[in-house]
Amino acid sequence: MRIALALGLCLLAFAATAAPRAKTDKPQLPQIETPAPPVKSPNLRENYRSRLNENVVTIMAASPSETDLTIATEIAQVVDDGDNLRVLPIVGRGVAQNVKDVLFMRGVDMGITQANVLKHYAKTGELGANFIDQVVYVAKLFNEEVHIVVRSDVTDIRQLKGKVVNLGTAGSGTAITGRLLLDDLGIQVQESHFNDADAIEKLKSGGIAAAVFMAGKPAPVMGWLKGSDGLKLLSIPYTKELEDAYYPANLTHDDYPELIAKGESVDSVSVCAVLIAFNWSKDNVRYRKVAKFIDAFFDKFDEFQRPPRHPKWREVNFAATLEGWHRSPASQAWIDRAKQGPVTASRSNFDTFLAQNAPSNGTPVSDEQRAELFKAFLEWNKTQH
Known part of the structure; x- marks a missing residue:
């Protein structure tokens, strides 16, 4: 009996503790409603896409082993203004193709070529007689030097006559200038078109007699060479035949300490690199994009001449004229404004x-x-x- 009574009391106690508590008058905390996320405009993405594309320009440069790509990359770094202005350098296929890309390829606003490309296309005729009216030069840039690398037993450029000489990849600045230069000097050679690395190996093994490289000094490819390789830079005489198309140049020990002894130098020639654009009419959106770039590019010119920028920027003069070419109207407008600015005032x-x-x-x-x-x-x- 006592056991049953105790068991009953335990059950009652358990029921009391398991039952829900009665509500009290204690105030409840207010419910905080989470605000709904803002509704984005369905046009926000499209507006961003439009702004981004309206403010980007492209520059077709050359291969990574040439100076052009370095210059285009530095332009992109200095001129960059977020979504307001962005420059995209593009690795191209050479100065000849860059002209075609500016003329015909969608999305290519500008390109870097060489001044003597006019002579090249005048010879080939593939772009017609009046193609120069379809392009304009934004700025005359720096000079690119011709480097001819030979083995130590070659002492005169005329010794290359009839020999195998590498002129870089087809369509490159090296191929165009190398061929024109040797033709002007009356030196007929057997052309090969290996890339830079393969050309150096062929030269070391005796597979070719010389390799021509076209780049603004100090050329990156020259850093691959050592004096112990048995190779050297060959002098190029500045003859009367070269006066109309080339500038005299000089390669020194400071440029290439591994290849040129201290106190010595090697004569060479150079041609001018040029930043070009299509000759759009002034009411075209593509013209306005390039004009916006030109204003930013020219306005920040001082920044390009400071370290650690490429030393070739010291040769650039935006106001310099380029014979045989039409200057961009937007470039001329900037130059005219500059003349009327602090100079005149x-x-x-x-x-x-x-x-x-x-x-x-x-x-x-x-x-x-x-x-x-x-x-x-x-x-x-x-x-x-």
Whole structure:
């Protein structure tokens, strides 16, 4: 009996603890409603796509072993302004193809070529007689030097006559300039078209007599060579036949310490690299894109001449003219505005600056000295405002 009673009491106690608690008058915390995420405009993605494409321009450059791609990459780095302006360098197939790409390929706004490509297409005729009217030059860039690498037993460029000479890949700046240069010198050779690495190996093994490389010094490919390889740079004489199409150049120990002894140099020639665009009409959206790029590019010119940028930027002069080519109207407009800017507004101050910096002995200032003083004046003038 006692056991049954105890068991009953235990069951009652368990039921009491298991039953739900009665509600109390304790205030409940308010329910916080999570705000609904903002509804994105269905056009937001499309607006971004439109803005991105409106503010991007492309530059067709050359292979990674040439200076052009380095220059195009540095342009992209300096000019970059987020979604407002973006430059996309593209690895191309050479200076001849770059002209075709600017003329015919969708999405290619600009390209880097060489000034003597006009002579190349005049010979081939494949783009017609008036193709030059369809392209404009944005800027005359730097000079690219011709490098001819030979074994130590070759002492004169005329010794290459009839020999196998590598002129780089077909359509490259090396192929075009190498062929034109040797033709101008009257040296007929057997052409080969290996890539740079294979050409060097062929040269070491005796498979070819020489390899031509076209690049702004210091050329990256020259860094692959050692004096112990038994190779050297061959001198190119600056003859009368070369005066119309080439500039004289000089390769020194500072350029290539492994190949040129200290205090010595090697004569060479160079051609000018050119940034080109299609000759769009001014009411075309593609013209406006390139014009926007030109303004940013020219406005930031000083930044290109500072380390660690390529030393070839020191040769660039945006205002320089290029014979046989049409300048971009957008480039000319920027140059015209620059002439009417601080130069014209402060021209009266130039006389003051000139008087302060003229030779103390009263010698008249030559035109060349005046030009140098005027450059210095522009820098001085910045401190006056």
